[in-house]
Amino acid sequence: MNLKKEVSIVICGEAGQGIQSIEQIVSRTAKSAGYRVFSTSEFMSRIRGGSNSTEIRISSHEIGAYVDRIDILIPLNQDALFHLQNRISDETLILGEREILKSGREIIDIPFSKIASEAGSKIYANSVAVGAICGLLKIEFSLFEEQVKKVYARKGDEIVEKNIEAGKKGYTKGADLLASKDIRIDIGAMDRAADLLLMSGADAVAFGAIAGGCNFIASYPMSPSTAVLTLLAGYSHAFDSIVEQAEDEIAAINMALGASYAGARAMVTTSGGGFALMAEGISLAGMLETPVVIHLGQRPGPATGLPTRTEQADLELALYAGHGEFPRAIFAPGTVEQAFSLTHRAFGLADTCQVPVVILTDQYFIDSNYAAPPLDLKNISNDSSVVNTSGDYKRYVVTASGVSPRGIPGNGEGLVRVDSDEHTEEGLITESGEVRKSMVEKRMRKLDLLKNDCVAPTLIGPDTYSTLVVCWGSNFHAVKEALFIIGRNDMAALHFSQVYPLHTQTADYLNKAKRTILVENNATGQFGKLIKLATGLEFDKKILKYTGAPFSVEELVRQIVE
Amino acid sequence: MSTTIFDKQDIDIAWCPGCGNFKILDMLKAALSELGISPQNLVVVSGIGQAPKTPHYFNTNMFNGLHGRALPAATAIKAVNPGLTVIAEGGDGDMYGEGGNHFLHTIRRNPDITHIVHNNMVYGLTKGQASPTSPLGFKTPVQVDGVVSEPVNPMAVAIAQNASFVARAFSGDVEKTKEIVKKAIQHKGYALVDILQPCVTFNKINTFKWFKDNSYYLDESYNPRDRVKAFEKAIDPAGLALGILYINEKPSFEENLSVYATNREPVYRRKRSIETLRQVISSKM
Numbered sequence: 001m002n003l004k005k006e007v008s009i010v011i012c013g014e015a016g017q018g019i020q021s022i023e024q025i026v027s028r029t030a031k032s033a034g035y036r037v038f039s040t041s042e043f044m045s046r047i048r049g050g051s052n053s054t055e056i057r058i059s060s061h062e063i064g065a066y067v068d069r070i071d072i073l074i075p076l077n078q079d080a081l082f083h084l085q086n087r088i089s090d091e092t093l094i095l096g097e098r099e100i101l102k103s104g105r106e107i108i109d110i111p112f113s114k115i116a117s118e119a120g121s122k123i124y125a126n127s128v129a130v131g132a133i134c135g136l137l138k139i140e141f142s143l144f145e146e147q148v149k150k151v152y153a154r155k156g157d158e159i160v161e162k163n164i165e166a167g168k169k170g171y172t173k174g175a176d177l178l179a180s181k182d183i184r185i186d187i188g189a190m191d192r193a194a195d196l197l198l199m200s201g202a203d204a205v206a207f208g209a210i211a212g213g214c215n216f217i218a219s220y221p222m223s224p225s226t227a228v229l230t231l232l233a234g235y236s237h238a239f240d241s242i243v244e245q246a247e248d249e250i251a252a253i254n255m256a257l258g259a260s261y262a263g264a265r266a267m268v269t270t271s272g273g274g275f276a277l278m279a280e281g282i283s284l285a286g287m288l289e290t291p292v293v294i295h296l297g298q299r300p301g302p303a304t305g306l307p308t309r310t311e312q313a314d315l316e317l318a319l320y321a322g323h324g325e326f327p328r329a330i331f332a333p334g335t336v337e338q339a340f341s342l343t344h345r346a347f348g349l350a351d352t353c354q355v356p357v358v359i360l361t362d363q364y365f366i367d368s369n370y371a372a373p374p375l376d377l378k379n380i381s382n383d384s385s386v387v388n389t390s391g392d393y394k395r396y397v398v399t400a401s402g403v404s405p406r407g408i409p410g411n412g413e414g415l416v417r418v419d420s421d422e423h424t425e426e427g428l429i430t431e432s433g434e435v436r437k438s439m440v441e442k443r444m445r446k447l448d449l450l451k452n453d454c455v456a457p458t459l460i461g462p463d464t465y466s467t468l469v470v471c472w473g474s475n476f477h478a479v480k481e482a483l484f485i486i487g488r489n490d491m492a493a494l495h496f497s498q499v500y501p502l503h504t505q506t507a508d509y510l511n512k513a514k515r516t517i518l519v520e521n522n523a524t525g526q527f528g529k530l531i532k533l534a535t536g537l538e539f540d541k542k543i544l545k546y547t548g549a550p551f552s553v554e555e556l557v558r559q560i561v562e
Numbered sequence: 563m564s565t566t567i568f569d570k571q572d573i574d575i576a577w578c579p580g581c582g583n584f585k586i587l588d589m590l591k592a593a594l595s596e597l598g599i600s601p602q603n604l605v606v607v608s609g610i611g612q613a614p615k616t617p618h619y620f621n622t623n624m625f626n627g628l629h630g631r632a633l634p635a636a637t638a639i640k641a642v643n644p645g646l647t648v649i650a651e652g653g654d655g656d657m658y659g660e661g662g663n664h665f666l667h668t669i670r671r672n673p674d675i676t677h678i679v680h681n682n683m684v685y686g687l688t689k690g691q692a693s694p695t696s697p698l699g700f701k702t703p704v705q706v707d708g709v710v711s712e713p714v715n716p717m718a719v720a721i722a723q724n725a726s727f728v729a730r731a732f733s734g735d736v737e738k739t740k741e742i743v744k745k746a747i748q749h750k751g752y753a754l755v756d757i758l759q760p761c762v763t764f765n766k767i768n769t770f771k772w773f774k775d776n777s778y779y780l781d782e783s784y785n786p787r788d789r790v791k792a793f794e795k796a797i798d799p800a801g802l803a804l805g806i807l808y809i810n811e812k813p814s815f816e817e818n819l820s821v822y823a824t825n826r827e828p829v830y831r832r833k834r835s836i837e838t839l840r841q842v843i844s845s846k847m
Contacts, residue, residue: 197846207843213834216642218634235842240821240832242641247667251634254627258607258635261625262642263830284628375843380836408830409605409623409639410646417617417624420610429618429626 004186006059008069009133012084013076016048018126021151022074023054025130027369028147030058031198033139034189038063038477040368042549045223045307051083058137060188064335064370064477068552072136074129075101093183095132108177115169124166131167135174137185144171197336197372201365201474202227204336205295206235207375208343208359209267213382214293215241216264218255220248220274223307224363225297228269249274253281253292260290261418263386263408265347269295272314273304279321282356286326288418289396289404289443291350291357293343298362300548309548310364312473312521318358319500319530325440327353327447330500331455332360334476336372338497339365342455344380349453351385353446354403360499362521364550365474389414394425398438402445447501454503461492468513469560470539472496472527475519475551482556491560499527507535517541517560521550566595568620575619577612582733582759582770586613586680589736591620593743594647604647607636609661611687613653613680630660633668636675637815643828644816647747648675655685658694658714665716669723669752673815676746677754679716680733682761683768690764700767716756717796721789721808726751728792728808732773733759735804742806751814758802773802780805 011022020041027037036059044050055070057063070087073080073094081088081103088094088105098109110132112125119128127148134144145164152160177183199207205228209217219229233243242259246252249270256266270278275296285292296318300311318330329349333339339361346357389407393414397404404425407416417427422439424430460480467490471479479493494509496502510516510531518528518539523546528539543559545551568591577583594604601621608614610629617624623646627635636650650657657665657679668677683700685691692705695716699708720728727749731739739757746753758777760770778801786792792808816822821829 195847197843199846203846207839210834210839210842211836215829215832215834216638218638237820238838238842239834240825240829242819242821242829244638244641246634247663250631251664251667254631254634255638257627258625258638259642261635262605262639262646263828264638264642265830266638280628281631288625288627374847377836377840377843380839382834384830408643410603410643413602415601415621415623417626419618419624419626420628421626427624429615 005061006057006063006187007071007137007185008067009056009058009072009074010053010070010084010087011074011076011129012051012053012080014049014079015043015046015052017076019052019054019076022126022130023056025144025147025151026056026133027198029134029139029144030137031196031371032143032146032194034193035059035187036061036063036190036193036371037198038065038368038370040066040364040550043308051079053080053084058187060190063481065481065553066364066478066550068554072133078102081105110170110173112170115173116166119166119169120162124162127163127166128170131170132174135171136178136183137187138178141168141171193371195374197374198369199336199372200227200367200369201336201339201361202231202367204333204339205343205359205361206231208340209293209347210235210239211340211344211377211380211382212293212347213265213384214267214347215239216256216259216266217241217268218244218246218252218259219269220246220252222271222274224299224366225269225271225274225295227366228295228297249277250281253278256292257281257285257288257290260292261288261408263384263411265351265382265384267293267295269297271297271299272301272317275314275317275321280323283322283324283326284420285356286322286324286328286443287420289354290418291354293346293350293357293359295359295361297366298360300546306548308363310362310521310550311546311548312362313523313526313546315360315499315526315530318360326355326443327450328356328358328500329450329498330358330360331497332473332499333365333497334473334495336370337375340375342497347382349450352403353449354406355446355450360473362474386411388412389416395427396423396425396439398425398442401449402442403449451501451504454501455498456503456505457494457496457509459492459494459509462489463492465490465492465512466514467491467517468510469493469517469519470496470510470531471519472499475521478551478553478556479519481553482560485553485557486561496527499530502531502534506531507537510535510537515540517543519543519551519556521545566591568594568601568622570620573619576615578763580762581612582682582761583613583616583680585733585736586757586759587616587619589740590616590678590743593740593747597744597747599647603645604649605639607632607639607648607650609652609656611653611656613651614656616651630656631664632656633661633664633677637668637671637673640673640675641816641819642830644674644822645828649678649747650675651678652680653686654679654681654683654695655693658716662694662714665719666723669720669725671815672726672752672812674750675752676743677752678743679754679756680759681716681756682759682765684761684765686761686764697767715796716754717807718793720754721792721796724789724810725754725808726810726812727753727806729753729755729806730802730804731755731757732777732804733757734770734773738779738804745806749809751812777802777804780807
């Protein structure tokens with residue numbers, strides 16, 4: 001076995017076996033050794049049992065996507081080998097406890113539990129495994145020690161010491177293995193990788209919200225969007241923000257709108273089912289012209305679907321949710337840098353244009369951990385456009401831009417009246433056709449503001465392309481890596497991190513290509529339909545996946561060149 | 563009624579002549595005026611129906627949102643700016659039907675808001691269907707065989723949930739209702755005032771006379787801090803008890819929020835520290 005440049009490690013076991021802590025320590029240790037790291041998890045909708053796995057890619061170059069290939073597999077139970085059978089190849093190095101695995105496959109026996117018992121208890125088995133990985137990768141043991149100290153600090157000195165001791169035993173095993181077997185692993189480290197951030201999609205959305213001044217979040221827990229709620233709750237003391245778990249998603253969106261009306265920068269986080277319940281509230285946001293940011297973490301539907309899996313099938317839901325006609329914007333970050341900057345931007349846009357703004361992510365993006373350069377905080381601003389009102393203040397004064405100066409109650413001499421009925425400039429109920437017409441037009445004029453302030457799509461590859469692969473949201477890294485592997489100088493990719501309104505140059509990009517390919521994690525090509533609606537252009541080929549799993553780099557390479 | 567700073571000129575009121583809502587509107591303006599509350603510092607949050615139109619007819623800040631959803635919005639408004647006086651106002655269908663879940667959970671949160679429910683035991687705006695409080699046997703164009711579902715008893719529900727302030731009033735008695743509403747507004751925490759009110763157009767059963775004949779006022783000796791007694795009054799088969807049935811002083815939602823533990827400044831006025839964000843992000847290094 002000869003691994004150069006990168007290695008893909010998969011740990012698989014049942015829920016409750018500590019896979020996430022292995023992921024955390026391996027990733028952080030590898031990063032501190034100067035490697036680029038990416039990790040992604042797939043898990044079942046259960047708290048105990050089943051088969052869950054985490055893939056950790058360790059590399060000398062930039063990576064950020066899921067691969068099918070497994071270089072090193074650590075199965076923690078017998079089911080793991082069955083669960084991953086389609087991904088195990090002759091090249092896969094399987095490290096595990098032969099006694100537990102009882103498999104006909106070639107397994108390098110490392111009795112993690114027995115070794116852990118020597119360190120005091122079987123509960124340290126995971127540290128034996130992590131130690132073995134570090135030994136195999138020739139990562140300095142002290143770096144592992146450092147991470148164990150950080151991760152287990154809360155649990156007390158004894159736990160830290162025992163985990164280090166167990167790790168040391170595993171490390172020796174890994175190092176011996178490297179010496180005895182025909183295994184060569186040589187991942188050149190990048191100098192700067194240790195200074196990179198390692199964060200999940202959820203981290204990036206939460207940081208972006210904080211940067212955007214979010215000081216109110218109300219939500220109802222729903223996988224996979226709950227991570228953002230949990231993170232913001234954790235940071236609520238540091239940033240003076242109100243976090244409320246609502247009784248349902250309907251309450252959540254109405255709380256957010258009440259908070260925003262009173263002057264807060266408010267958001268909700270939810271998944272498809274919860275977003276569907278919020279639909280009337282989103283329409284209310286459009287009518288009240290009250291800013292709100294909605295994080296929609298997609299998972300496969302319809303209905304409960306696959307609660308812990310991934311899909312990109314709620315674009316049309318986000319686009320059309322809410323009765324009546326009103327403008328909105330939808331962002332779909334593909335990198336953690338984009339998730340941070342676009343969530344920050346969403347709060348500013350919601351404030352200046354007084355519209356609902358959706359951040360559309362998915363389970364794969366939220367639960368994956370990416371290496372990223374330090375985030376740019378230089379231009380972070382969250383100054384509010386709220387005005388001090390005078391006695392004759394009218395909340396919905398008709399303006400050329402469509403945006404009326406936004407007052408809040410108790411901030412001036414004026415009264416701030418917002419109304420879900422069609423209303424006059426004062427915010428009072430009306431059935432005048434004339435007023436109705438001018439209010440519809442005023443609200444819809446704001447769509448022009450949104451169109452003029454669109455985030456441009458990112459072109460990956462040569463701008464002299466003849467084939468263009470179009471993707472959005474979390475497929476950024478997978479498509480980028482696939483194109484790198486294909487290595488054709490006449491092929492490029494175009495990634496949209498804002499999917500609505502569509503950037504005005506969309507048609508130009510597509511028209512330049514002789515052949516266009518659409519990549520989406522859904523069954524009907526929803527973004528393709530949106531592009532057709534806006535440009536009249538059809539894709540020559542559609543690569544669609546809707547198994548609940550993200551695209552792997554390998555399958556994209558295969559399907560793009562096919 | 564005397565004139566108040568809440569009086570609004572040139573309004574086109576959508577209610578039927580003789581509707582109980584007129585008296586509630588006058589009563590509310592007088593109560594607010596006597597408490598010295600300014601229109602600028604008051605927010606009335608309402609939903610959809612005839613009662614939720616009330617804030618359109620007087621000088622106040624107003625959040626007239628969705629059917630049934632006034633309470634979550636009101637809770638959030640008060641949390642973001644605790645200096646405001648916040649009233650959630652609507653009818654029985656709005657608050658106990660469409661918004662029934664929020665009713666339960668708002669009691670649990672105990673925000674310092676006043677919850678005024680115009681309870682006429684019928685749907686007015688949609689023209690005469692049964693409401694959650696319509697009596698058994700009540701016939702309508704939809705409930706053609708009469709209501710068979712047990713009516714919601716808002717007093718009993720609120721006391722069962724250990725609400726902070728629970729009262730019932732009758733729109734026909736403007737002075738007494740005003741005193742109850744004033745106490746509700748002054749009460750710190752969630753305060754429910756269910757106001758019995760005739761619907762002259764769609765409810766021929768629960769008329770002004772019916773309410774007069776089927777209700778009674780709690781006497782001076784009644785102790786509203788006895789929860790079991792309060793529950794007895796809430797389910798009294800002898801008639802509908804009027805007055806403050808239950809008081810249970812406890813910390814409000816806003817008081818329980820960590821953002822106000824040491825700093826009283828409304829959360830929306832505070833400046834975000836980018837330096838703190840920088841530190842938090844660097845922990846991911």
